[in-house]
Amino acid sequence: MLNARAETGDRDRIAAKSFRDVVRERYSARTYLPEPAPEAVIRSVLEDAQRAPSNANIQPWQVHIVSGEARDRVSRALLAAEAAGRMTPDYPFGYDELYGAYSERQVQQAEEYYRSIGVxxxxKDDRRLALLRNLEFFGAPHACFLFMPSFYDGVRIAGDVGMYAQTFLLSLTAHGLQGCPQTLLGFFAGTIREELGIDPKLKMLFGISFGYPDTDSVGGRYRIGRAPIEENVVLHR
Ligand SMILES: Cc1cc2nc3c(=O)[nH]c(=O)nc-3n(C[C@H](O)[C@H](O)[C@H](O)COP(=O)(O)O)c2cc1C
Structure with missing residues (x-):
């Protein structure tokens, strides 16, 4: 259980970073230092994330965080499930339907990432090993699993959980931490539910590995850009 005490000074440190800095410093970290984040810092991040907006304020996110032995146990179960070919996703997560710029960006992201880690x-084997790092939470000392109740096709609730996740990620950055959202963890929703005793009625969208980033190790400086806003936005007058 997380400790309820807040660490003095955290809030001051956070206030020193501008919104612009936080948004631009955030990235999906895939290399971490082993040191866990203090419980008070995790709790402070959770307090921030809890401020996320949601449809009719229903706050549908059900969040499970693993650290220490629980983290290691879940990672072992994920690797065992993968080795046995036991995929249990709650939603279809394929890329088959991507087309045009969406498909190009996906391919570019994979190529740039693998190049950054020298693969x-x-x-193929090295790519597979790199993929399996997802199930080791990229060495992060903590992992968060985002579950949600299932209503209709899930789209509306998934939007709410996305709001929560981005607030969580930005707060991590504001606290000097980083996280990596991972749909790959969602491929093993059933295994995670089993390991953590989670109600089967709750569905998993994705997970977030998090901790203090290790920017000095291989791939630690990998960052990816964005399309110019004209590719995504139309300003109507
Ligand atoms: C919902 C979601 C799921 C993602 N799933 C994975 C994943 O399974 N594995 C991974 O390495 N990165 C994953 N990513 C990270 C994306 O690749 C990353 O956000 C994107 O390339 C942009 O890079 P940046 O976050 O560093 O700015 C995911 C991101 C999001 C938002």
Whole structure:
């Protein structure tokens, strides 16, 4: 259980960063230092994330965070499930329907990431090992799993959970931490539910590994850009 005490000074440190800095410093970290974040810091992040907006303020996010032995146990279960080919996603997560710029960006992201960690396009085994790092939470000392109740097709609730996740991620950055959202963890929703005793009625959208980033190790400086806003936005007058 997380400790309710707030660490003095945290709030001052956060206030020193501008919104612009926080948004631009956030990235999906895939290399971490082993040191866990203090419980008070995690609790402060959770207090921020809890401020996320949601449809009719229903606040549908059901959040499970693993650290220490629980983290190691879940990671072992995920690797075992993967080795046994036991995928139990709650939603279809394929990329088959991507087209045009969406597909191009997805391919570009994969290529840039693998290049940053020195894995060649044709090195299938190395790519697989890199993919498995998802299930080791990229070495992060904490992982968060985002579950939600299931209403209709889930779209409305998924939007709310996305709001929660981004607030959580930005707060991590504001606290000097980073996280990596991971749909790959959602492929093992059933395993995670089983390990943590979660109600089968709750569905998992994705997970977030988090901790203090290790920017000095291989791939630690990998960052990806964005399309110009004209590709996504139309300003009507
Ligand atoms: C909902 C969601 C799921 C993601 N799933 C994964 C994942 O399974 N594995 C991974 O390495 N990165 C994953 N990412 C990270 C994206 O690749 C990353 O956000 C994108 O490339 C932009 O990079 P940035 O977050 O560093 O700015 C995910 C991101 C989001 C928002």
């Amino acid at each position: 060649a396009r044709e090195a």
